[in-house]
Amino acid sequence: MPAGLQAIGWRADVDPRWREAMHAHPAASPARVVEQHRSGYVVATGPGDGVAVESLPEWQRPAGYRKGKVAPEDRPAVGDWVLVEDGRRIVALLPRRSAIKRGAAGEHYRQQLIAANVDVVFVVCGLDGDFNPRRIERYLLLVQGSGAQPVVVLTKADGPGADVAAARAQLADIEAQDVPAVAVNAKDPAAVEALSPWLRPGDTAVLVGSSGAGKSTLTNTLLGVERMKTAEVREHDARGRHTTTHRALIPLPTGACLIDTPGMRELKPTGEEEVADAGFxxxxxxxxxxxxxxxxxxxxxxxxxxxxxxxxxxxxxxxxNYLKLRDEVAAASDRLASRLADKQGARVVTRALHKRLDDKYGKH
Ligand SMILES: Nc1nc2c(ncn2[C@@H]2O[C@H](COP(=O)(O)OP(=O)(O)O)[C@@H](O)[C@H]2O)c(=O)[nH]1
Ligand SMILES: [Mg+2]
Ligand SMILES: [Zn+2]
Structure with missing residues (x-):
């Protein structure tokens, strides 16, 4: 495989499930989705060579769970590997090794894909007014079951009000369940070195957290250059302005890839999470x-x-918070079950999901 692909997260151990798609499209070659915009996808076959491409018409129609529609989570997202023909048209989405998702805001049940094929999720939280163990627990719930490992990154450890010891004490229960937490000054390259165990060549990491938490600052420090715009935090409420407007996959000098994301206001479960395995x-x-x-x-x-x-x-x-999240997962799970039944006319799926809920929480 060309060195270009390796520098954007290509693994030597090619997923056996990919062979079928590759055989079906012999003229196409693999590329990675590095940016996603309303208007379409940007894919790359090496660092810095992103090109805007066309995609399948069924991915451009409104997404949904009814027959004939492609659900949002079945469309490519940043981090996905796709097959591209003539260097300008996506013809297939390759199966994922992991997917970070949330429930989308709005009346109808929908999932939103945050990133695909990631190994590590850095849950970024500032040691200022942003610090909130309950929100960290909510992030861990969304990461649970994704196939990626969560790591809590506490930024602004150099800040005037930062109390690293107190914050870590509040996260002790989570850390006891094998979720590491590291405190850093995101502007200091030496401090950010603490993240290197999760940024080996071939690894892909995604940064999630509130706007202003320091995601783009971390990205820039790891890159060694100002690539992502960062925002000055308004003093009284510790919130940054939304300077990161879209998700982007960025190859790092270490050989790892980093996905920066805009802050997310709402973090709804998809209903597929297992609360017990999410740090509880x-x-x-x-x-x-x-x-x-x-x-x-x-x-x-x-x-x-x-x-x-x-x-x-x-x-x-x-x-x-455990009770609240558990109820939200149960409610989302019910909605997901009825969406799937709509799509497939398959009552079996509904029953299977309900049974899982009943086993876990008792009949309700
Ligand atoms: N002193 C200090 N400032 C930080 C740190 N992390 C982020 N900031 C500042 O916080 C503001 C918001 O950071 P930004 O990276 O844009 O947050 P994002 O919205 O998560 O991408 C910027 O002014 C950064 O300089 C840190 O660890 N220490
Ligand atoms: Mg940002
Ligand atoms: Zn009891």
Whole structure:
């Protein structure tokens, strides 16, 4: 394979599922989606050689879950590998090794793909007014099941109000479940070196977090040049202006790739997440020790969860967030099931999803 592709995340161990698509399109060659705009995709076969390409007509029509429509998560996103003909037309989307998704805002159930084929998700959170363990938990829920590893990156460790020790203490329960957290000054190349274990040649990482958290600053420091525009934070509310307007995949000098994203205001689950595996194993273990199997952790006798909160061993805010996220996942899962039934007329899928919910949370 040409060195160009390797520099944008091509793996020597080609996914066996790709062979079928490659055989079906012998005249096409692989390229990676490096930018996604309303008007279409930019793909590359090496660093800095992005070209705007045409794509399949069914990807341009409104997305949906009804018959004949292509769901948003089945269309290419930044990080995807595609097959391109004549250097200007996408003819196929290659199967992914991971996909970071969220539930899209709006009345109808929809998923939104944030990035594809990523190995690591850096959940970026500033050690200023931006710091919020509950929002970090929500991000971890979205990353769970994506196939990528989450790493919490606490920026602005050099800031006047930054209390690194206190922040880490608040994230101890998460760290205990193998989610690393690192505190950095995103402007300092030596500090940002701490991220190098997750940025080996061939790795792809995506930066997520609120606007103003320091994602573009991290990108620039890792690149060694000012590539992404950054914003001065308005002092009183610690929020940056939205300077990053689209997602872009950027090859780093280390041989890794980084995907910068604009801040996301809403972080809704898709309904496919497993709450227990999203950094809440400790809460689920406590709940399993309650005297009653259907304990609502209110005033029931023998409630292990309440007891742990009273002993100061479980943060009540964390527990309430767990309940909230669990309900949101259950609701989204129901909506997803009915969307899929719409699309395929397959009641089996609905039943399978409902069964999974019933097993987990009891009949409801
Ligand atoms: N002192 C300091 N400032 C930072 C750090 N990270 C980000 N900033 C500043 O915070 C503002 C917003 O950063 P930006 O990278 O645009 O945030 P983004 O919206 O997540 O891309 C900019 O003024 C940065 O210079 C950091 O670790 N230390
Ligand atoms: Mg930015
Ligand atoms: Zn209980």
């Amino acid at each position: 194993a400790d809460v689920e273990a406590l709940a399993a020790a309650c005297r009653f199997r259907d304990c609502a952790h209110g005033r029931e006798p023998g409630c292990a969860v309440r007891a742990a909160i009273e002993r100061g061993e479980l943060d009540e805010g964390r527990f309430l």
